[in-house]
Each structure stands twice: as C-alpha cells, then as structure tokens.
Amino acid sequence: MSNQAHSSSETPLLDELLKGRWPSFVKEMKEMADTKPMVRDVLRQLEKSYVDKKTHWKHGGIVGVKGYGGGIIGRYSDSPDEFPGAAHFHTVRVNQPAGWFYSSQALRDLCDIFEKYGSGLTNMHGSTGDIILLGTTTDELEPIFSALTEKGWDLGGSGSALRTPSCCVGPARCEWAMFDCLDLCHDITHHYQDEIHRPAFPYKFKIKVSGCPNDCVSAIARADFSVIGTWKDHIQVNQAAMQEYVAKGRNPIKDAVLLCPTKAIDWDGKEIKIDNENCVRCMQCINAYPKALKPGKERGATILIGAKAPIVQGALFSSVLVPFMELEKPYDDLKELLEKLWDVWDDHGENKERIGELVERMGKGEFLERIGIKPDIQMVIHPRENPYVFYDEYYEEVDEK
Amino acid sequence: MNVRKTDIGCPDYKQFLPPMILKNYGQWDWHEVIKPGVFVHQAESGDRLYTVRVGSPRLLNVKSLRFFTDVADKYCDGFLRFTSRSNVEFMTPVFENIDPMIAMLQSEGWPVGGTANSASNVIHTQGWVHCHTSATDASGLVKCVMDDLYDDFTNHSLPGRMKLAVACCLNMCGAVHASDIAILGIHRRPPKVDPHNLANYCEVPTTIAACPTGAIRADILDGQKTLKINESQCMYCGACYTACPKLPIADSVNDGLSIWVGGKCANARSTPRFTKMVVPFIPNNPPRWPEVVEAVRTIVDVYKAHGKPWERLADMIDRIGWARFFKLTGFEFTKYHIDDYKLATKSYNASTHLRF
C-alpha cells in the first residue's frame, strides 16, 4: 500500500486510522488525494476536525441541477481560505438500481464520471439507498448530471420529496421473498419521478420494501411507508427434510418450539406440527429450518406507515395500516393508497411534519376515516385503555328517539 | 446539441442480474451459510449460487470500486451487488471459484464475513467527513470499533445476529435506533451565535422560524441585528445552523457520544423495538476513541457469555433483565437513564418484578 504514514505527514491523527485490520476510509481518501487537490484539502480539513473535535462543514441549501428540487446536498467549508479545495464539496445522490446489483461495466462508467467531474470518492451506499458521490463543486453539477443521464443514470430524492425507494435482494437471491420487491421498487421509482425530483410534500417521505418479516432493509424503522412481505395461509412443511436436520444433530425444541413467540409449534420427536391460526409470521422457525419449512402460498405484503427519527416529537416505528395486500403488477391498489395518503398529508400536514407525526396528532382513528380505511384490530396491540372517549354519535336531549 | 434528459429514473436492474439469477429469479429453494462470509443458495432447478460477502468502510474511492469490478470480471461473470449495510457481495455459480476469489480479495485487505452470527458491518452516517451538524466522526468511530471487532466479523462467534450502527447526531441519518448496539453523537450546548455581520449571512425571520422549539429570538447587539437563543428551550438539534451559517452548533468540549443497546428491526421471535441508553456520555477522544471501543467490547463480551443461541441482545436482556445487564457490564445507572419525555411513565416499573 502506498499510504504509510510519513513523519512529515499533514494528517498525523488521521494516519492513526490507517492502522488496524478493518479497511480504512482514510486510506480511501488518501489514495485520491494524490491526484485530486480537492481531496487533499478535505483531508486537511478533517485532520483539523480531529484536532479541535468539531465539524468544519456548513450546510448548502440552494445548489442543484436545473429544474430539480433534490439530488444534490450542498456543502461548504467553514474555512475556505485555509482549505480552498474544500470550499464547495457537494454531494450528488444517484438513484441506485433496485437491489443494488451492478454490472462491472456500469460501475466502471460511474467511476469514470465520478473521477472526471468530482472527488472520486463515493459512499456505497447512502442510508437512503442512493449511490453517493461525495464531493464536487457547484460548476460541475450540470456537467455531471449530463454525463450521468447520458449513461442512463438519474438523481435520487432529497428535501421534502419522495426519497429514493429501496428494497432487499428479494427474489433475485432469497427464497423468502413473498412478492417481487425489485420490480415493485423499480416500478414506483419510475411511476413517481415527479414526486422524487420536484419536492411538493410537507416533508420527506420514504418507501422501503422488504420481501419478508426478516425486514433486511429495516423498512419498519426507516420508512414512512413500509412494505413488508407476508403470507396468509399455512407454513409449508417438509417432514422428511425436518428429519434430515435432526439426523444431523439439530434440536427443534431449542431452535423452534421454545423460540416461537406464540408457542404455535409442537415437536414429538418425529413430526413438526404448526398451529397456523396462532402463528404470527415471525420467521423464526423458517429461518432455523429453511429446507424443511417455507412460508405459505397465499402471498402478499403488510403495509405499515409512519416511522421517523427522534426529532422533533420522538421516534416512531411504522405501524400496521393494511394487514394484507396482494402485490401484482401494476400495483394499482398500492399506488391508490399512496396517493390517498399524500392527499391527506398535503391538506393537513404542517411544515416538517412526517406522516407518522400527523397520524399521532390527528389520532389513528380519525386518520383512517380520512383515507377511507376501516379500523382493524390488527392495527393495534390492544384496544384502548383510557376511558376518555369522544363519541361521534349521541342524541341531543331534544331529539326524540 | 444534446437534448437535456431528465426524469429517466434508475436503470433497469434486470440488466445487472447475473445469468444464474436471471434464470432462477423467484425460484430459490433454500440457502445455507457454508462458512463465515460465504453462502450457498440452491434453486428449485438444482442450480447453486455461491456468495462471498466482504466488509467495506462505505466510503470507497474509485480505485477500490474498480478492483471490485476486476474480481467480478474474473470470477462472477462481470456482476456484483452491495447490501444495505455497505457490504459487497460477489456471486459465482462455480464452487471452485470461492477460495481463489477470497484470496484475491484478502490480498488487498478486504475482510470476508458478516454472515449469520457474526458482528455486522456498521451502518453509519457522515460525521466530520461531510456533515455540518455532526457531534462526532462516524467513519473514525466505525474504523476503531471494527478494528476491535474484526475477529467477530470474520467468525460466527456470537449467540445470534448483532447489528451495529453509528449516527453522528440526533438526526440519525442511519436507523441506529433499531440496532443491537448503537453509538449516537450528541450535542450538549446550544449553538453559539456569531454576531459579527450576522444579517449579511442570515435571513433572520426564517432562522427564527427554523427552530422546532421556538428558542430563538431577534436581538440587537452594539446597534447590529443579531439572534439570541433561550438555553433552557434548546434541544441541540442544529436546525438553526442549517438555516444560518452564523449559528454553529459544534462544540469541541461539550460534544461527545452516547451508547444504546437492544434495538432490533427483524420480526423474528420478538417484535421490533428501539435501543435503550446504557452510557449517557463519553467525550470525543479522536483519533481512536478508546473509551467507546472498550464499552462496545464490554457489551459484546457480556452478550457472548450470556446470550443463548438465536437470541439477539434484546432477547437476552428480556430474559436476564436490565438490572442484571447493568450489573454484568458494570455501567453506572444515572438519572439520565430515566426517560423524562412524553410517555416516559410507560418506562416506569409499576410492579414488584425485581431481580436481586
């Protein structure tokens, strides 16, 4: 490796992070600093952060490409005289392909563009799922956008917009995908280009798609609209395969019976029996015995809404809105639901109010009424405990029955 | 002249799927982890696909990406993918490719692992590398923690899955709140107003409107327009610094980290839940943050010693209780651990279920 710490190094503290076995982001940056003066200045600025223990970036809110309201995150140095190369160092969010698959050719195209028009540094990927080009100047934004679209790439979302949807690996390489997550993700990304590129919502809106309740993309924690695969009928059981596991020393009592959250499994030493009425589709037994147990055949997804981070009103997970929805192309039911949600949020949401906060403020019952969905016991853990109820229906004293 | 293209969306993923995946799309039968970092997926057709998973620091330069494409060209029909935790996955139908491919990756220092009961790669955010509201550096912390957990990434050394995350401020750009172990950057003081020439840089009314708690008001200092922050109302969110470059929130002395455990996203066994605080504050100590590394190590060691097979950290703590978890880790329990926000009373123990 070419980056041994020199005694005359400009970045002695960061050089400490070249040590150790885990791949070093400092090495990644230093390798580009050799040919990119802007990266050298960003490194020197980062060294300064390590010395005085604080950030030296300022937020940029205006830069972008013509016509779009998202995809570029503006960033300026707070010490441009000291670090001229870092004076502007904006992020470009590029919409990733569904499932994060690439051909080497496509990835090399991206590398060539990023090296020509920017720092040559990336995040693979940002937390929302986009390909991140970490750093370019204001002047390069239009050229990089043209170069990207020329090769078939477009920008992802930012701001009060639909953020770039993302999904798990799904049917491409997972036997548990309950529907085609990649196709759904691709389809809605293309269907809602306007919502992604021209922010019109009260605040951001994230859609994440996981093929089963293992939720590999953390949809329930990170998305305003979480689509998580599930099934309605019975777990498919292959008793012979179960026996093979046992012959190899596995113990279904320990791996399934005792771990099933609803005690829905029996194992008598020969056969596994599942009380499907009581199974909550948690995936534990299936995860433990993938060759013997498979999800049922009547497949679809649960739709949950409202996850958000702690600022301002405290963090939320998504919660159930539609217990079961079949997901077949062209996904009309899902799109109709999305558009209804956006309408209600548009009309009632305040600036910076995530949809989960609106539901909380409005009350889930009232919210359901506005989007025209019937209340369902599966939407709550238990019925209400508090007796202060505001009833819609009552008689005025003058009314005669 | 070229017509300017817009709204073309992401490219079609189908062109990026390896031939064996195209053939068996949606027809997978079962999978197994062969050894740390390597799985096999078998399709109903009987085809087998081998996947090698490699950990990355997420911040990657184009040279590293080009090296990955070389590996993909040599062993994987020219295709590769990334996971949501910044791992890189190389897929081949040829069993014999696995070991030479691993050798090629390891020769350049790339760790193979992150499957099943190993420590996951760390979801993290920008920090001092690229964010204006960061209270710490995410990349540096990840590097130090993973140097220490390296053998737990490359081996199945834990009772169950363990997902780690770092977010460099309360905005939490990376789903840290639902991880087994989360490191969260925190500010403890309001932004410091730089009154010099403030009105030239700052749209005062919009900055005042930016504060979610209404803590900011206009003021006059030496005849110049400036801003004043009501300290008791400020929750250190940094929103005003986003609006106005004259209100930096970063603070060398008072910024630092907190550590949270026991969150999860998966629905397996127990339902998803948020992390809970175990260490309220550790000062920033770059470049190696030894106190943070040690605290994470302590948690991992307790989990290794006391977790039962399949249990996530949250499941283990459900079983042994928080009191015993604090006893085992030796972390001090303070007033900061007791919630004082909305619905805080839901976390009070209204029972005589106690552990001694």
Added chain:
Amino acid sequence: MAVDTQTIADAMLAMVTEAAGVKRYKPGDLSKAMVAKFADDGVSKDDCKDAIRVLVDSEKLVYTYFNGTWLEIPHQEGSAKG
C-alpha cells in the same frame, strides 16, 4: 379552467417576490394559495404543479432546502459567502 398556467405562475412569483427575505413558501403553500385565489376558475393542485414547473424550468424560482423544501428567488446563500 379559465386561467392559463402562466397566469398562475405569475401570481405565484408575485407572492414569493413580495415575501422574499421575510417569509419562505413551500410548494404546497403556493398551491393552496392559488387554489383559493382562483377558486372561481376551478384551478386544481395539478394546475399549480404545472405552474411551479414553468417557474422552476425558466429559473425564475429555485427549490431550496433549509429544514424542508422552499421555492425562492435565486440568490446567493450565506454559506456560499465564505
């Protein structure tokens, strides 16, 4: 509708220009105001979207991001002033 897209766009631009430096408007604020202003003409949210697109594509207004997305007259921001 009885008014054309350009008329809506002009009314939006006037609204933003008048408030510049004092108050920012979200795209939704402008749309709601126009739907109310041109209520008799039956102007819809979609008409407003088209008007916004006209303004942004002609660079009379730009999207900005300061704790949420706004539509503003193009100008140099504080952070870019060094």
